Amino acid sequence: MDILIAEDEPVSRLRLQTTLQNWGYKVTTAADGDQALQHMEKSDRPGIAILDWMMPNVDGVEVCRAIRATQAHGYVYVILLTSLDTEENMVAGFEAGADDYITKPFRVHELRARIRTGVRIVELHQQLTSAAMHDPLTGLLNRRAFFEIFEKEVARARRQQLPLALLMCDLDHFKEVNDQHGHPAGDAVLREAAQRLRSRVRSTDIVGRYGGEEFVLALPGCSLKQAVTIGEHLRDCISAEPFITPGGRLNMTTSVGVVTTWDMAEAGHLLKTADEALYRAKANGRNRVVADFRTAAA
Ligand SMILES: [Mg+2]
Known part of the structure; x- marks a missing residue:
C-alpha cells in the first residue's frame, strides 16, 4: 500500500516518513498542498493520504476536497493531520470528505491502528470495484x-x-x-x-x-x-x-x-x-x- 504524506514541517514529515517506512509502507512525500495535488492526479496515486491541515497555499482540507472531486483511479483514504487547536474544526474536515484524523504529535500505536483501518477500507473498495467489473465465472471483464x-x-x-x-x-x-x-x-x-x-x-x-x-x-x-x-x-x-x-x-x-x-x-x-x-x-x-x-x- 502506497501512502502520501503531505506536511510542510520538515521534522514532522521526516518522522512520519521514517515510521511508515519502518512498517513496510511505500511512502511518497509532499512539502505542500500543491505537491500533494500533483501526486494525487497520477493514475497510480497512493491509496492512503495523510494530509497536514495547515499548509501554505493549498491546505489539507482543500486537497481532500480535490481528491473527492475526482472519482477516477480508485478510492483514497484520507487522514487529516491536525494540531490540537484545529481539532474543534474537525467537522469541516469530515465535511470535506476526510475519513479520519490524527493529532500532532502523533502516538505511534494509534497511528499504526488508524493506518491499518485505512488499508482495510481501501482494499475492500478495490475488491468491490473488481467484483463489479468482472464476470465471476471466467474472470474476464463483464x-x-x-x-x-x-x-x-x-x-x-x-x-x-x-x-x-x-x-x-x-x-x-x-x-x-x-x-x-x-x-x-x-x-x-x-x-x-x-x-x-x-x-x-x-x-x-x-x-x-x-x-x-x-x-x-x-x-x-x-x-x-x-x-x-x-x-x-x-x-x-x-x-x-x-x-x-x-x-x-x-x-x-x-x-x-x-x-x-x-x-x-x-x-x-x-x-x-x-x-x-x-x-x-x-x-x-x-x-x-x-x-x-x-x-x-x-
Ligand atoms: Mg503545517
Whole structure:
C-alpha cells in the first residue's frame, strides 16, 4: 500500500516518513498542498493520504476536497493531520470528505491502528470495484466494464489516428453442451475458452465476456489484416484440443467476426458491425472468421 504524506514541517514529515517506512509502507512525500495535488492526479496515486491541515497555499482540507472531486483511479483514504487547536474544526474536515484524523504529535500505536483501518477500507473498495467489473465465472471483464474501457480505447485510437480491431467470438453449438452434458460441463467450457482466448493475445488487449457464450476482444494498434490472422489463431486455439469437462471431453469450435475502427465510428456501432460479421460466420457454416472489409479503409 502506497501512502502520501503531505506536511510542510520538515521534522514532522521526516518522522512520519521514517515510521511508515519502518512498517513496510511505500511512502511518497509532499512539502505542500500543491505537491500533494500533483501526486494525487497520477493514475497510480497512493491509496492512503495523510494530509497536514495547515499548509501554505493549498491546505489539507482543500486537497481532500480535490481528491473527492475526482472519482477516477480508485478510492483514497484520507487522514487529516491536525494540531490540537484545529481539532474543534474537525467537522469541516469530515465535511470535506476526510475519513479520519490524527493529532500532532502523533502516538505511534494509534497511528499504526488508524493506518491499518485505512488499508482495510481501501482494499475492500478495490475488491468491490473488481467484483463489479468482472464476470465471476471466467474472470474476464463483464459486458458493462468491457464497453466502458472499449469506448475509451475507441476515442484514443481516433485521437492518435491508430487502428483498433474488435473481434467477437461465439462458441458454436454451445447450447447443446448445456443440454446434453449439463451446466457444470458448460461452465467448464466457458472457463477454459476464456483462458485460451486470453492467453492468445497481448496483456494490453482487452478481453471480455459479452454474453452467454460470446466473447469480445479489443486489440489496440491492430489492423484488420492482423486482426483476421489473430482471429484464425483464436479459432484454432478453441478447436485444437478437446475441452476436459465433468461431462467428458468435448470438441468445440468458435465463429469469429472482425472489424476495425473507421472514421467517427462509435463503440456501439463497432460492436454492432462485429456482431453482424459474426452472424455471417455462423450463417456460412460456423468455425470460421469473417471480417467486415467495409471497415478496412480506416
Ligand atoms: Mg503545517
